[in-house]
Amino acid sequence: xxxxxxxxxxxxxDGTSLRTIANTVGMKAGSLYYHFDSxxxxxxxxxxxxxxxxxxxxxxxxxxxxxxxxxxxxxxxRAHLGALYENGPYTAAHxxxxxxxxxxxxxxxxxxxxxxxxxxxxxxxxxVEDGTLAADTPIGLARLILxxxxxxxxxxxxxxxxxxxxxxxxxxxxxxxxxxxxxxx
Amino acid sequence: xxxxxxxxxxxxxDGTSLRTIANTVGMKAGSLYYHFDSxxxxxxxxxxxxxxxxxxxxxxxxxxxxxxxxxxxxxxxRAHLGALYENGPYTAAHxxxxxxxxxxxxxxxxxxxxxxxxxxxxxxxxxVEDGTLAADTPIGLARLILxxxxxxxxxxxxxxxxxxxxxxxxxxxxxxxxxxxxxxx
DNA sequence: AACCGTACCTAACGGCCGTTAGTTTGGCAA
DNA sequence: TTGCCAAACTAACGGCCGTTAGGTACGGTT
Numbered sequence: 001x002x003x004x005x006x007x008x009x010x011x012x013x014d015g016t017s018l019r020t021i022a023n024t025v026g027m028k029a030g031s032l033y034y035h036f037d038s039x040x041x042x043x044x045x046x047x048x049x050x051x052x053x054x055x056x057x058x059x060x061x062x063x064x065x066x067x068x069x070x071x072x073x074x075x076x077x078r079a080h081l082g083a084l085y086e087n088g089p090y091t092a093a094h095x096x097x098x099x100x101x102x103x104x105x106x107x108x109x110x111x112x113x114x115x116x117x118x119x120x121x122x123x124x125x126x127x128v129e130d131g132t133l134a135a136d137t138p139i140g141l142a143r144l145i146l147x148x149x150x151x152x153x154x155x156x157x158x159x160x161x162x163x164x165x166x167x168x169x170x171x172x173x174x175x176x177x178x179x180x181x182x183x184x185x
Numbered sequence: 186x187x188x189x190x191x192x193x194x195x196x197x198x199d200g201t202s203l204r205t206i207a208n209t210v211g212m213k214a215g216s217l218y219y220h221f222d223s224x225x226x227x228x229x230x231x232x233x234x235x236x237x238x239x240x241x242x243x244x245x246x247x248x249x250x251x252x253x254x255x256x257x258x259x260x261x262x263r264a265h266l267g268a269l270y271e272n273g274p275y276t277a278a279h280x281x282x283x284x285x286x287x288x289x290x291x292x293x294x295x296x297x298x299x300x301x302x303x304x305x306x307x308x309x310x311x312x313v314e315d316g317t318l319a320a321d322t323p324i325g326l327a328r329l330i331l332x333x334x335x336x337x338x339x340x341x342x343x344x345x346x347x348x349x350x351x352x353x354x355x356x357x358x359x360x361x362x363x364x365x366x367x368x369x370x
Numbered sequence: 371a372a373c374c375g376t377a378c379c380t381a382a383c384g385g386c387c388g389t390t391a392g393t394t395t396g397g398c399a400a
Numbered sequence: 401t402t403g404c405c406a407a408a409c410t411a412a413c414g415g416c417c418g419t420t421a422g423g424t425a426c427g428g429t430t
Contacts, residue, residue, distance in 0.1 A: 012285040014199035017387065030390075031408050039388065096284070099340055100197040137364045141355055148337030149330045155284055156329050170326055176365030178358075179322045202417065215420075216378050224418065372430085379424070387416070394409065400402085 005046045005093040009154075013043055013097045040105050043097065047109045050094025051116055057083040058119050069132040070176065076123060077175075078168035080150050085157070085164060095151045117143065132176070146175055190231045190278040194339075198228055198282045225290050228282070232294045235279025236301055242268040243304050254317040255361065261308060262360075263353035265335050270342070270349060280336045302328065317361070331360055 003024045007016040018029040018039055036042040057079035066072040083091040098106065098113075120143050127133040133142075149171050157167065188209045192201040203224055204214040221227040242264035251257040268276040283291065283298075305328050312318040318327075334356050342352065 010285070012197055012199055014197055015285060018389090019386080027407095028409060029388080030410080033389070034407060099281070100195070100200060131366055131368050133364050134366050138355060141352075142359070142364050144338070144341050145334045145356065145359060148335075149333045152333030152337055153329070167326075170323060171330065174327070174330060174363065175359075176363045177367065178361045178363035179318050179327050180361030181316055181319050182362065183316050203419090204416080212377095213379060214418080215380080218419070219377060374427105374429080376427090377425090380422090381420100383418105383420080385417080388414100390411100390413075392410090392412105395407085397404105397406090399404080 001042070001046055001049070001090075002088060004042055005050075005089040008043070008046065008093045008097050009089050013101060040102055043101060044105050044108055046090055047094045047098060047101065047105065048112060049088075050090035050092075051109070051112050053087045053091045054080060054083040054094075054116050055119070057087070058116070069127060069130050070172070073123070073127060073132070073176070074168055074172035076120075077146075077150065077172045078164065081153070081164045081168050081171075084150070084154065085159070092154055095154060120146075142175075146171075149175070186227070186231055186234070186275075187273060189227060190235075190274040193228070193231065193278045193282050194274050198286060225287055228286060229290050229293055231275055232279045232283060232286070232290065233297060234273075235275040235277075236294070236297050238272045238276045239265060239268040239279075239301050240304070242272065243301070254312060254315050255357070258308070258312060258317070258361070259353055259357035261305075262331075262335065262357045263349065266338070266349050266353050266356075269335070269339065270344070277339055280339060305331075327360075331356075334360070 004016070004021045007021060007024065018032055021042075022029045022032055032042070036045065058076060061072075061075045061079035064075060066075060084095065085092070098109070101109075121139060124133060124137070124139050124143055128135060128137055128139070153167065189201070189206045192206060192209065202214075203217055206227075207214045207217055217227070221230065243261060246257075246260045246264035249260060251260060269280065270277070283294070286294075306324060309318060309322070309324050309328055313320060313322055313324070338352065
């Protein structure tokens with residue numbers, strides 16, 4: 001699954017054959033069917049694990065003590081980025097292959113996916129309540145914009161050029177205060 | 186090309202066969218070779234057109250008069266979103282298929298892609314110089330975060346639930362001032 | 371009337387695809 | 401020692417893939 005998820009990230013689901021996956025782990029294609037019912041089932045398992053990794057990272061961040069509301073928020077951003085880059089290729093595979101996954105697979109994943117998104121919605125609501133986020137923040141849109149910033153880092157983040165801690169800080173700060181000076185508008 | 190680009194967005198490049206494309210436009214697969222040398226060449230043409238559409242939208246926004254620096258910025262955001270949703274499926278196809286495109290195709294596209302990114306880099310530099318963006322803004326990172334927010338809207342934007350004008354306004358405002366109140370940090 | 375180029379079609383090629391049925395291997399348990 | 405079961409293997413199936421060679425229809429030009 002590790003190798004399959006990695007290949008899915010690089011080549012896409014349809015661009016990766018079972019023979020390629022099997023060959024990468026020193027097997028033959030048919031042998032994969034001892035472990036998975038089908039290629040779709042393999043993808044489904046990977047997508048699920050991708051969510052599980054994100055959820056675990058989120059819950060760990062939740063459990064930690066934080067000095068300020070901003071620290072708490074930044075810790076969650078860091079956790080999401082950690083799920084993308086530090087805990088196997090599952091979350092990355094989820095983010096990159098979900099949109100074009102076969103409908104049956106997508107439909108099976110959606111409910112679990114929703115539960116992760118709900119955690120973020122709750123978090124953002126709390127930040128509104130304690131005055132960290134503006135009262136008129138469009139929570140749904142805000143979450144999607146934040147996800148966009150975090151997830152598309154897959155296309156350009158290079159660990160040799162910057163740390164995840166730094167990226168988490170930049171994204172968190174940007175999300176709350178923006179890059180502007182406030183001089184206009 | 187219209188239909189092919191649309192199918193690439195929905196099913197991915199590898200997930201779309203030439204027979205499917207041909208069938209959609211009332212042709213046979215072999216006939217496509219009168220117009221394109223190969224499937225890769227078709228993709229390359231689509232990706233190029235995707236950039237051309239973005240560039241044209243950018244230049245049109247550039248040519249318009251604007252009351253404030255913020256208006257100018259928002260106008261460019263709106264232009265990019267317009268390229269994604271209002272001028273055919275080419276830009277959307279570019280954004281969604283570029284990462285997993287065959288290396289030869291990607292390599293051929295990169296230089297043209299860079300030219301579009303350079304336009305944004307220049308714009309952001311100007312915003313720093315006129316005091317709209319903070320002097321210590323990490324331009325490169327800022328552009329990628331902005332692109333992330335705009336481009337991943339493909340996964341969730343629904344024209345029946347919100348206008349592009351509104352989305353452009355939310356993204357622009359968020360980019361400059363954030364969603365926070367400024368009470369923490 | 372003869373010709374030409376454009377735009378398609380037909381039919382097939384070799385090759386890879388996901389999948390399956392049946393078989394082999396090797397370690398552990400009885 | 402025998403039996404069992406997990407974990408692989410082999411070999412093939414039908415089917416779809418990108419691609420190609422050669423043919424056909426047809427409007428416009430000479």
